[in-house]
Structures are given as structure tokens and as C-alpha cells.
């Protein structure tokens with residue numbers, strides 16, 4: 001789906017329907033194209049990146065407000081390993097290290113992000129409430145099969161956390177820093193092709209959290225909205241016509257913006273947007 005200026009305004013796949021929502025109390029109606037949610041989709045990959053960055057920030061805000069310190073860590077793999085070996089090593093090593101970690105830290109919460117560097121080797125970036133010192137990591141990470149280099153850094157604000165997540169989720173894209181809302185469909189398609197060269201195994205979880213990391217509120221669950229699922233432009237036109245005849249104020253929103261527009265976290269979303277896009281809207 002491409003808007004009048006040639007920019008993509010929704011998932012380009014044909015099999016993702018349009019959702020049409022009615023809010024009877026406020027007489028608002030909203031439609032948006034749903035998403036395939038795949039990282040290799042030129043539109044949904046960007047949405048994923050934005051949403052996970054936001055989720056990183058929402059968690060950070062909650063933990064900082066609760067008086068916890070946050071830290072960034074990067075785990076590496078032994079230098080002699082090739083791309084596939086690092087991926088296999090992760091599977092073997094993470095259960096060992098994470099169980100040691102949970103034993104050592106009370107109420108541990110974390111988000112980890114997988115990133116493949118230009119040579120395809122895996123790096124793991126983590127945001128956590130862990131208070132352990134460098135020595136603990138230097139002793140325990142290699143003992144579980146990771147490399148000797150463990151970087152760490154203190155964190156002070158949730159916007160930094162969002163920017164950190166955004167950066168590391170985007171580096172699979174060539175020239176990721178230049179990706180913006182203005183990036184053309186063609187340029188995005190090229191970036192996607194480049195990203196595909198990194199070959200994430202099917203079903204690989206590139207980003208994940210501990211259980212207690214807060215999730216984003218799904219706006220489908222906000223009280224009072226009713227939703228129709230539409231599969232064609234004709235159905236959408238009919239729905240819009242009927243809603244407006246009933247006195248509804250209708251708006252088509254971009255999927256990427258819909259969560260921020262509808263939820264209580266819209267202020268935070270604006271902080272994140274300004275941190276990562278360099279815009280204030």
C-alpha cells in the first residue's frame with residue numbers, strides 16, 4: 001500500500017487485511033492496514049524496530065521509577081568463530097549463562113537484542129537491571145561459551161534505552177541511520193535485500209525479554225472499540241461510507257503510528273521518535 005506521495009503507508013502484502021474500528025461513545029472510526037510483522041518486510045521490519053524500541057523505553061521507565069539501576073551489556077563470541085557457529089553457540093550457551101545470572105541477581109529483568117555484524121557474526125546487546133560488576137561477567141560469560149570481551153555501561157534515562165535498542169535493531173539494514181519516514185519504497189526494498197544476506201534462521205528470536213518486562217498496551221484492547229476485518233478496497237469504501245453516514249469521524253492511520261496515537265504512552269512515543277528520528281512531532 002503506497003500513499004499519494006509514493007511512500008509506503010502499510011504492510012505491502014496482499015494477505016494482511018484492513019482493520020476498521022468504531023468507538024460508539026466518541027463517534028470515532030479508524031482504519032489501518034494490518035501487518036505481517038516479519039523483520040524482512042520493508043514496512044513491518046521498521047514497525048518492529050520502532051515498537052521494540054518503545055518497549056525498551058517503557059520498561060526502562062518503569063524500572064527507573066522503581067529505583068532500579070539499568071545497565072547495557074554486550075556479549076561476544078570467541079574470535080575464531082564463523083557466523084553459523086556463533087548462532088549455534090548462542091543456543092548452547094545462553095541457557096547456562098542466563099541461569100547463573102538469575103541466581104546471582106534478585107528480580108532480574110532484561111531485554112536482549114541480537115545483531116549480526118557486517119561479517120555475519122552474532123553480538124548480543126542487553127539492557128538489564130543487573131548490578132553485577134565486570135569481574136562477574138569476565139568470569140562467567142567465557143565459562144558458558146561466550147567470548148572474553150564483555151562491554152558494559154551504566155544507563156540513566158529511558159530515551160537512551162530506546163535509542164540503544166533502535167540502533168542495534170537497525171544495523172542489519174545497510175546505512176540504517178539514513179532510514180527515515182522519507183526513505184523511498186525502492187530504497188527500502190534494496191535495504192531489505194541487503195539485510196536478507198545475513199540469513200537469520202527461520203523463527204529466530206532476534207529480540208526477547210524476561211517475563212517481568214512490561215509489554216506495550218495493545219490498543220485493540222482499549223475499552224469501547226469494536227473491530228471489523230476488511231479484505232478489499234470495496235469493503236473499506238462501504239465501511240467508511242456507512243460510518244460517516246452514522247456521524248462518525250473517520251481517519252485512516254498508519255499502522256506504525258496507530259499505537260502511539262491511541263495509547264497512554266503517546267508522550268513517551270514522542271520522546272522516542274525525537275531521539276531516534278531526530279524529529280519532534
Ligand SMILES: [Zn+2]
Pocket residue numbers: 011012013035036037038041042043044045
Ligand atoms: Zn509486512
